[in-house]
Amino acid sequence: MTKTGKPACIHVADILLGSYVSGPGRRNVVFVQGCSIRCPGCANKDFWEPGVGKSCNIKQVAKRLVSGDPEGVTISGGEPTDQLPAVLELCDKIHELKPDMPIIMYSGKHACDIERMHKELLGKIDLVYADPFNPKLAKTEKERGSGLVPVGSSNQQVVHISGRYNYHSGVRSTPYTTDTVFELRVGPDGTLQLSGFYDEGRVDECRS
Numbered sequence: 309m310t311k312t313g314k315p316a317c318i319h320v321a322d323i324l325l326g327s328y329v330s331g332p333g334r335r336n337v338v339f340v341q342g343c344s345i346r347c348p349g350c351a352n353k354d355f356w357e358p359g360v361g362k363s364c365n366i367k368q369v370a371k372r373l374v375s376g377d378p379e380g381v382t383i384s385g386g387e388p389t390d391q392l393p394a395v396l397e398l399c400d401k402i403h404e405l406k407p408d409m410p411i412i413m414y415s416g417k418h419a420c421d422i423e424r425m426h427k428e429l430l431g432k433i434d435l436v437y438a439d440p441f442n443p444k445l446a447k448t449e450k451e452r453g454s455g456l457v458p459v460g461s462s463n464q465q466v467v468h469i470s471g472r473y474n475y476h477s478g479v480r481s482t483p484y485t486t487d488t489v490f491e492l493r494v495g496p497d498g499t500l501q502l503s504g505f506y507d508e509g510r511v512d513e514c515r516s
C-alpha cells in the first residue's frame with residue numbers, strides 16, 4: 309500500500325506487448341494472476357492460483373503497458389476484478405502517463421455484475437468483455453476471426469462503459485477486424501507463448 313492507502317503492487321502472470329488478438333488494433337496486454345471464477349475449459353489455468361505470479365510495482369507495469377504507442381491496453385487474466393483496487397490504480401497510472409489511452413478489460417463476471425460496477429469503472433475502463441467462458445458455446449477459430457467481438461464463447465457480452473468503442477455511437481471507429489485469432493511467440497530459450505482464442509489441440513499442435 310502507498311501512504312494514500314492505494315495499492316502499490318499488482319500480481320501479474322504475464323505482459324504481452326504488441327498483440328493483435330486482444331481487442332481492436334495493436335495492444336499491450338497484462339494478464340493478472342489469480343481467478344476465483346474457474347470456468348470449465350479455461351485456456352489460462354496457469355493464471356488461476358492467486359498470489360503466485362510476480363508482485364509488480366503498479367507504476368512500472370503502467371510504464372511498460374504504454375510503451376511503443378499502442379492503440380490501447382487490455383487487462384486480462386486471471387480475473388481482473390479479483391484485484392479490482394490494484395487494477396483501478398493501474399488504470400489511473402496509465403492515464404497519468406497517457407491520458408487518452410483506451411483500456412479494455414476481460415472479466416469472467418456476468419455482464420450485470422460489471423454494470424453494477426459502472427461507477428467504479430467509469431473514467432478508467434472503456435469496455436469490458438464479460439461473462440464466464442462456456443465450453444458448450446465455444447466459438448470456432450473461424451467464428452472468432454470473422455466476428456467483431458474477440459471472446460471465446462458466444463454467451464460472452466460486451467459492456468460499454470465509456471462508449472468509446474461503441475461503433476454504433478460514432479465515438480470511435482477502430483473496429484476489431486482481423487483474421488488473426490491466435491499468436492504464437494517463440495522465446496530465445498525456445499519457450500512457446502500462445503495467446504488469443506484457439507481450438508483445443510492447438511497447443512499440442514504448436515509443440516510438435
Ligand code: SF4
Binds near residue numbers: 350415
Ligand atoms: S474468468 Fe477467464 S481466466 Fe478465469 S476461469 Fe474463466 S476464462 Fe479462465
